[in-house]
Amino acid sequence: MKEIVAIGSIALDDVETPYGKRQGAVGGSLTYFSFAASLFAPVALVGVVGKDFPMEVLEALKKRGCDIRGVEIREGRSFRWAGKYIQGQEDPQTLKTELGLFAEFDPRPPEDYLKTRILYLGNLSPSLQRVLIRRIEHEISAMDTMNHWIESNRGELISLLQEVDILFINKKEAEMLSGQHGSFPSCQRLLEMGPKMVVVKRGEAGALLCSQEDQAVLPAFPVKKVVDPTGAGDSFAGGFLGALASGATPRRALATGIALSSFTVESFSVDRLSGVTGKEVEERLRILRELVSF
Amino acid sequence: MKEIVAIGSIALDDVETPYGKRQGAVGGSLTYFSFAASLFAPVALVGVVGKDFPMEVLEALKKRGCDIRGVEIREGRSFRWAGKYIQGQEDPQTLKTELGLFAEFDPRPPEDYLKTRILYLGNLSPSLQRVLIRRIEHEISAMDTMNHWIESNRGELISLLQEVDILFINKKEAEMLSGQHGSFPSCQRLLEMGPKMVVVKRGEAGALLCSQEDQAVLPAFPVKKVVDPTGAGDSFAGGFLGALASGATPRRALATGIALSSFTVESFSVDRLSGVTGKEVEERLRILRELVSF
Structure with missing residues (x-):
């Protein structure tokens, strides 16, 4: 049985932020997720x-320790995204989205991927997420989504919420999908819509989780410079589920997700994230705990 | 010697939010501040x-227990503000600002106000703040400011920062005044500009403080409905300084400010704030501590 099976995009990004530019930088939700999660448990991509x-x-x-046999390498172009972050605006301007081979992405996990402790469905169409959640045997399923699917496949997405254990979603999308205002009311409403746990990501305001049993909220880790926010949410999910796979409580997983995303935003691409050590994560968790204590 | 002397606006507000409308509701920075602070220590207004x-x-x-002898009651109209909050936008649209008697506000604190443990200068012009900080003997001085003064009296404001102990400022204004991006870098830079402590308020993202000795950050208390955000920042400052006056640590004061502002936003005007009990504050502090623990 696999520890974590994760499905998502692997991309090349052209990114511009107030701190610089990068052409063809390694990106994609699966890439960020896997670098973050694999610090704690092997990921089968x-x-x-x-x-x-x-x-x-x-x-x-x-x-x-990741299993990359599930990554198809084909003739053609990788998913390419280009975006620009403006100082003071949380969301980037998307300048280009070329799906390339990802347009016909037909996930074919190897046989030994079909049973896993944790299944993570990155930002895919709800219909593809549903196929995968039913096909791959799992103990815990988790998914992310985005405004595009909320707008275009709302019904399908809502029905999928009945089948998933953990929903990761950012604040704006949580409000859009729940019809509520504010992170906590949105999180609570989404919890009533099916998942066992809802985790709302909210940038500098950190993240919160709601489950039947518990509620928790943590601010973002204070970094000196947010060089490039790309991948923060995916690294968060990776840190969260990696920690969960290694036996952490949901609260500890929340803190770990926050720590991992704080490394990601300190550089372009996975430059910083890919070199992070367990000791560095521990140190940020210690600082975070100290910051919020009173 | 007074415990807290506070100087600021007392106003009548016309407020519209997604939850309703209020005409001529009691408002003003001094009003919110005093209701919050006086739960812990008497305020001389x-x-x-x-x-x-x-x-x-x-x-x-x-x-x-407040001393209201310093509130002049004159012929003429009180300060009137009208504003509208749009769902999803943190800042209100200001529809009307009629300074009325506040335009010629010439603070004349009674003789026994001239010595205090804590001096709070609400949102006044930096030149008036400077006069007061020099005239009223104090152990700890604290001030707030706003975008208007940062734009029109920047030099004076920056020079005033050398004389004040605690600066309360919201995130956007902190970035504007410091020239930095992000709450923590802004807070750190402002600290280098003079104050012994800088407290950055950031709405749903809570608040943080930086001093030479310490850094702390807490999320906002999760309320079910933000009915009216007016006065949240002033109640925060009141809760913070009230707690400080009653012997709390700065971290505990930060948490208390957050608790007080959470009551304020649950209703229009001071409807909820004015009835809050010490026990209710304790309960929110307990919940807040539980929410951020991991």
Whole structure:
């Protein structure tokens, strides 16, 4: 049985932020997720890339114990995204989205991926998420979503919430999907819609979780410079589920997700995230605990 | 010697929020501040109102142990503000600002106000704040400010920062005044500009403090409905300084400010705030501590 099976995008990003520019930087929800989660538990990746993707990144994940046999390498172009972050605006302007091979992404997990402790469905269409959640046997399922699916596939998404254990969602999308205002009311309403746990990500305001049994909220870890916010949410989910896989409580998982995303935003791409050590995470958890104590 | 001397506006507000409308509701920075702070320590108020102001509000403050002899009651109109909050936008649209008697506000604190443990200068012009900080003997001085003064009196404001102990400021204003991005870098930079402590208020994202010795951050208390955000920042400052006056640590004061502002936003005007008990504050502090623990 796998520890974590994760399915999502692997991409090349052109990113511009107030701190600089990067062309063709390694990105994608699955990439950020896997670098973060694999600090705690091996991830079996399911994705697709073109021959334009730097294979050493997949090799680096393999060295961290990840199983990359589920990443198809095909003729054609990888998913490419271009975006620009404006100082003071949380969301980037999307300048380009070229799905490339991801447009026809038909996940074919190897046989031994079909049973896992944790299944993570990155930002895919709700219909694809539903197929995967039913096909891959799991103890805990988790998913993310985005405004695009809330707008275009609302019904399907809502019905999927009945089948998933953990929903990761950002604040705006939580409000959009729940019809509530404010993170806590949205989180509570989404919890009533099916999942066992809802985790709302809210940038500098940190993140919160609601389950039947518990509620918790933590601010973001204070970084000196947010160089590039890309991948913060995916690293958060990776840190959260990685910690959960390694036996952490949901609260500790929440803190770990926050710590991991704080490394991601300190640099472009996975530059910082990919080098983070367990000791560095522990240190941020210690600081975070100290910051919120009174 | 007084415990807290506070100087600021006492106003009548026309407020519209997604939850309703109020005409001529009791408001003003000094009003919110005093209701919050007087739960912990008596406040000696310095302000001005017209005969149009409901005197029972001042009487209610007097019953809480406040000294209202410093509130001038004059012929003419009280400060009136009208604003509208749009769902999803943190800042209100200001529809009307009629300074009325506040335009010629010339604070004349009674003789026995001239020595205090804590001096709080609400949102006044930096030049008036400077006069008061020099005239009223104090152990701890604290001030708030706003975008208007940062834009129009920047130099004076920056020079005033050398003389004040605690600066309360919201996130946008902190970024504007410091030239930094993000709450923590802004808070740190402002600390270098003079104050012994800087407290950055950031709405749903809670608040943080930086001093030479310490850093702390807490999320906002999760309320079910933010009925009217007016006065949240002033109640926060009142709770913070009231707690400080009663011997709390700065971290505990931060949490208390957050608790007090959470009551304020649950209703229009001071409807909820004015009835809050010490026991209710304790209960929110307990919940807040539980929410952030991991």
